[in-house]
Amino acid sequence: MASTENKPANKENTSNWNSIFNPRTGELLGRTASSWALILLFYLVFYCFLAGMFALTMWVLLLSLDDYVPRYRDRVPFPGLVIRPESLDITFNKSDPLKYAQYVQHLESFLQRYNDTEQEKNEDCNRGEYFLQDNTEDMAKKACRFKRSFLSLCSGLSDTNFGYSEGKPCVLLKMNRKDSPISMQYFPSEGRIDKMYFPYYGKKAHENYTQPLVAVKLLLTREDYNKELSVECRVEGSDLRNNDDRDKFLGRVTFRIKVVE
Ligand SMILES: *[C@@H]1O[C@H](CO)[C@@H](O)[C@H](O)[C@H]1NC(C)=O
Ligand SMILES: *[C@@H]1O[C@H](CO)[C@@H](O)[C@H](O)[C@H]1NC(C)=O
């Protein structure tokens, strides 16, 4: 616009300069100072408005959250059916420590929170009773003790290899019970999770809560080695439906295990 108008007079050397700033009209990039000021003002107001909207939305959202109550608690009372080592295909050579070291390490680090010294800080609860806690005083809830020594042969204390070196591996489950033709030992005995570990009051209120565990020692023998065994674990609990076809994975976990000599 302005630059083309000036072109014949200033020749080629100055024409580029003129398209950026025109000294005659005081236009910068084709706009006057007041025009630029208006544009800046518009964007300033526009972005302030956007930031305000964001802050308001965030504030409303945070107001609706409660630090002490888990927002979604449909499954919270039940520990997930998770196995440790965290693998659905446990294969190792029992004569080769390098092959099972990862499983042993995994179990060992997982059980750190269950160290007897750590768990001494928690309550020694009454077996067979729900550990109900009132909402009195502060919201903090006490947690029941679950010492790793409860897991006996699978605690990693007496047998630091969790049975992997003898070909009788331990697997940890957060569930009630397990059954299978393979003979197994459960720790704590019968593979029960005591009522005292429930209810769970949520992460914030129940900061020291450690999920109760069941350890299973698979008593494999020579005949079981060198083939892939499939093990299914199910929760047999009063409230948990595990035969529901709509959710085949609720309350059960299946994993494969293979031990070679
Ligand atoms: C298992 O490990 C031992 C010792 O390292 C080795 O002699 C044997 O061949 C391994 N077995 C298999 C099936 O790889
Ligand atoms: C747990 O106990 C083991 C062996 O007793 C020890 O090596 C480890 O440092 C302890 N961990 C914690 C977090 O206390």
Ligand SMILES: *[C@@H]1O[C@H](CO)[C@@H](O)[C@H](O)[C@H]1NC(C)=O
């Ligand atoms: C949780 O454990 C910490 C450290 O052991 C302790 O200070 C805190 O009081 C415990 N919380 C509750 C609610 O028992």
